[in-house]
Amino acid sequence: MAPDSRLLTPGSTPRLWRMTRLQFDPVRQRPVLLYPEGAVLLNDTGAAILELCNGTNTVEGIVRILNERYQADVSSDVTEYLSLMAERELIRAG
Amino acid sequence: MPADIPTTLLAELTHRCPLHCPYCSNPLDLIRAESEIATEDWKRVFTQARQLGVLQLGLSGGEPLLRKDLEELAEHARREGLYTTLVTSGLGLTRARAERLKEVGLEHIQISIQDSDPEVAERIAGVRSVKHKQAAASIVRELGFAFTINVVLHRANLDRIGALIDLAADLGADRIELANTQYYGWGLQNRAALMPTREQVERSREIAERAIQRYRGRMQITYVLPDYYELYPKACYGGWGKLYLVVTPNGMVLPCHGATGITTLRFDDVRSRSLEWIWQESEAFRAFRGDSWMKEPCRSCPRKATDFGGCRCQAFALTGDAANTDPVCTLSPLRRVVDNALTEPALDNPDYSYRTLAAEPQRG
Numbered sequence: 001m002a003p004d005s006r007l008l009t010p011g012s013t014p015r016l017w018r019m020t021r022l023q024f025d026p027v028r029q030r031p032v033l034l035y036p037e038g039a040v041l042l043n044d045t046g047a048a049i050l051e052l053c054n055g056t057n058t059v060e061g062i063v064r065i066l067n068e069r070y071q072a073d074v075s076s077d078v079t080e081y082l083s084l085m086a087e088r089e090l091i092r093a094g
Numbered sequence: 095m096p097a098d099i100p101t102t103l104l105a106e107l108t109h110r111c112p113l114h115c116p117y118c119s120n121p122l123d124l125i126r127a128e129s130e131i132a133t134e135d136w137k138r139v140f141t142q143a144r145q146l147g148v149l150q151l152g153l154s155g156g157e158p159l160l161r162k163d164l165e166e167l168a169e170h171a172r173r174e175g176l177y178t179t180l181v182t183s184g185l186g187l188t189r190a191r192a193e194r195l196k197e198v199g200l201e202h203i204q205i206s207i208q209d210s211d212p213e214v215a216e217r218i219a220g221v222r223s224v225k226h227k228q229a230a231a232s233i234v235r236e237l238g239f240a241f242t243i244n245v246v247l248h249r250a251n252l253d254r255i256g257a258l259i260d261l262a263a264d265l266g267a268d269r270i271e272l273a274n275t276q277y278y279g280w281g282l283q284n285r286a287a288l289m290p291t292r293e294q295v296e297r298s299r300e301i302a303e304r305a306i307q308r309y310r311g312r313m314q315i316t317y318v319l320p321d322y323y324e325l326y327p328k329a330c331y332g333g334w335g336k337l338y339l340v341v342t343p344n345g346m347v348l349p350c351h352g353a354t355g356i357t358t359l360r361f362d363d364v365r366s367r368s369l370e371w372i373w374q375e376s377e378a379f380r381a382f383r384g385d386s387w388m389k390e391p392c393r394s395c396p397r398k399a400t401d402f403g404g405c406r407c408q409a410f411a412l413t414g415d416a417a418n419t420d421p422v423c424t425l426s427p428l429r430r431v432v433d434n435a436l437t438e439p440a441l442d443n444p445d446y447s448y449r450t451l452a453a454e455p456q457r458g
Binding site for chain 2: 018019021023025027028032034035036037038039089092
């Protein structure tokens, strides 16, 4: 059985799937994640999380950065969002 | 009903093609080279599409590599912010052209494979093509494009679905799209030769489900079953005029690539109207938008929000009225036209009616 690349741990370093592109859509006035045959419309928080998925930041590190930025404990929201995106294979565990 | 924001444009740049696949999704009446719209027309269409909200662009055909301006069009699309897929047979994808496409920002290439058995593959394509496709696949992989293999399935190759999936993995694909033949246009003309048996469909479904698990994290597999064997129709692109539009080689704008088969509709031309006007106002796009056009059993059916009455092109092709329920639906009073097709005697040594631009198509 091949390792399941969706599995995220606090120490994994997620990165966006190489087939995706994150950009701002001026028509819908929101960020979008584009990939073959599909698109996810994002909110600003979602985009902020995905921008940190660069293959260097750990899940823990991303949580720390965003807790600080939003001056609140967003840990569970962030990890839940990352798991969801990993489940859809739009981010890959590093 | 007001129009939504579309997400996807399929640009059929040309109907010229080196392949002759008998299930081609192009219409029977193929557009000739001299009627194709100009580079500047396509660029204007891409700009207007992005302004309208389109995010995904398919550069398709026929064989889009037969357009000499393909690189220029891909460059323009990227500059506008579209995520672009080249949908190709692979024939004509030289290293030089692929490198140029990479340079101008093309992201994703989709190459068709006819079968994992080379002999059958070339019989389906009607031309020697397997070696060219292998060469194209290795170029796509080496240059680091996002890479999808797509396969149209039918009776002659469905039993090799497992081998096809393995072949796509060997070729280095990130994704494989396996879709059973859709029966309008050329597919309908060749239906008796292409229709798989129920046993084939069931077996293929099991093989695909196991492969999806096995390849998870390495290669994405999507599998589209043949709707004739389903109880309910497929939801065409989220409903008519909802998310999707097609521009034909001669500049006609369609809500679906099969829509020219609905001979009761007329379509507008990108050279005389803006894409925005056509999307929002034109008769063809408004004809089946929303659900006010529906008749029974769709009108009072709770599933109408799920499948939108099914495929308008199929309803017209099989029942003569595009506002009828898609006859694939088990609730359709005309379901027998689909069931009859499933009990037609199978042609085991199929004499395909090949897609060709040269000869006048025979109307079945």
